Amino acid sequence: MEHVILLDESGTAIGLADKQTVHTDSTPLHLAFSCYIFDSAGRFLVSQRALAKKTWPGIWTNSVCGHPAQGEAMTDAVRRRARFELGLDLGEIRLVLPSFRYRAELDGIVENEMCPVFHATVDDDPAPNPDEVESTRWVPWESFIATALTDDAYSPWCRLQIAELTALGATPASWPAGDPAGLPPAASAVESAPA
Incomplete structure (x- = not known):
């Protein structure tokens, strides 16, 4: 059974919930991440969520x-999900928005997340897992x-993140690293733990 980490308003872990049942019309605050993957030419990999997904099916x-x-660790989670969803082994992963948070609703399902955002690089083309990803495409940023x-066909969290990412600069490769001290305590405790 896959779990999500429940958070209080400070971002401190307060428990676990079953990922399959946590997303409802009153989803509790929990820890997540988003990652923006770029190739060596600077193209961005945009993905469409699988049509069978419970939350935001078919949304880009x-x-x-x-x-x-x-x-x-958050970076380990990013690598794990990129491999599982997209068949990609990521190169550099860089934290860029440590304290991003949002709440959004679609068709009675709520997302409610503290969601640090990462920049990553890759040299290969994706091989999407059809249970997770309907389609992908490389596009200029x-x-x-x-x-x-x-376009409302794009996720609300992505649209909110874009506003913050563009404030970091026009060229994603030059976005500065975010301060890990800005991560929710539930994430920063793991990031700062000795290996």
Whole structure:
């Protein structure tokens, strides 16, 4: 059984919930992540959520999203989900938005997450897991922004993240690393633990 880490308003872990049942019309606050993957040419990998997914089916969004397991470092969770959803082994992973948080609702299902955002690089093309991803495409970052900000077919968290990411600079490769001290305590405790 896969779990999500429940959080209090400070971002401290207060328990676990079954991932399959946590997303309802009153989803509790929990820990997640989003990752934006780029290739060596600077193209961005946009993905469409599988049509069979409970939350936001068929919606286009950032490259990969997920939930860390209890005791799992955020970067390890990003690598795990990219491999599982997209068949990709990521290169560099860089924290860029440590304190992103949002709440969104679609068709009676609520997302309610503290969701640090990461930038990652890769050299390969994706091999999507059809249970998770309906489709993917490589696009120039500028055209992705223009489309996503004006099209409701893109996830609300992605659209909110774009506003914060563009404030970091026009070139994703030069986005500065975010301060790990800004991570929710539930995430920063694992990130700072000795290996």
